[in-house]
Amino acid sequence: MQMKQQLFDLFQAQIRNELESAYKYLGMAAYFETTPFKGFASWMRLQAKEEIEHATKFFDYVHDRGHHLQLPAIQAVATEYASPLEAFCEALAHEQLVTRLINGMYRVAIEVEDYAAQILLQWYIAEQVEEETQAQDFIDRLEMADGDVSSLLIIDKSAGKRSS
Ligand code: FEO
Numbered sequence: 001m002q003m004k005q006q007l008f009d010l011f012q013a014q015i016r017n018e019l020e021s022a023y024k025y026l027g028m029a030a031y032f033e034t035t036p037f038k039g040f041a042s043w044m045r046l047q048a049k050e051e052i053e054h055a056t057k058f059f060d061y062v063h064d065r066g067h068h069l070q071l072p073a074i075q076a077v078a079t080e081y082a083s084p085l086e087a088f089c090e091a092l093a094h095e096q097l098v099t100r101l102i103n104g105m106y107r108v109a110i111e112v113e114d115y116a117a118q119i120l121l122q123w124y125i126a127e128q129v130e131e132e133t134q135a136q137d138f139i140d141r142l143e144m145a146d147g148d149v150s151s152l153l154i155i156d157k158s159a160g161k162r163s164s
Contacts, residue, residue: 022051027077039160092135
C-alpha cells in the first residue's frame with residue numbers, strides 16, 4: 001500500500017537528511033581526528049554509522065510500501081570546529097532540526113490518516129529524544145570543564161567508551 005505523495009516526498013527527503021546527518025558527524029570525526037580527542041572522534045564515527053542506519057530504516061520502509069526512490073545530492077559539511085564544545089553545539093542544533101522534520105512528517109501522517117507510517121515515525125520520535133539528550137549531556141559537561149584540559153580529556157575518554 002503506497003503512501004500519499006505528500007508523505008512519500010517527506011520520507012524521500014528524510015533519507016537524504018539522515019545521510020546528511022551521517023556526513024555531518026563524519027565531518028566532526030574528521031575534526032576530532034586532528035586533535036588529541038580520539039574518544040570524541042570515535043563517538044562521532046559511531047554516530048555517523050547510526051545515522052546511516054536511520055536512513056536505511058526509511059529506505060527499507062519506502063520499498064516495503066511499494067515506492068521507487070530518487071536520491072538527491074548531499075551537501076558538503078564542515079570538518080573544522082573551534083572547540084569540542086562548538087562541535088557538540090552544532091550537533092545539538094542539527095538534532096533539533098531533525099526533530100522538527102520528524103514531527104512534521106508525523107503531523108502529515110496524521111492528516112492523511114496513514115496509521116502504518118505513524119507507527120514507524122513513533123520510533124524516530126522516541127529516538128530524537130535520545131539524540132538531543134546525548135548532545136546536550138556533552139554540552140553540559142564541556143561547559144562545566146570550561147576549557148580545562150584535564151577535564152576535557154576525562155570527557156573524551158568517556159566518549160571513547162561508546163560501543164554502539
Ligand atoms: Fe537520525 Fe541523529 O537523527
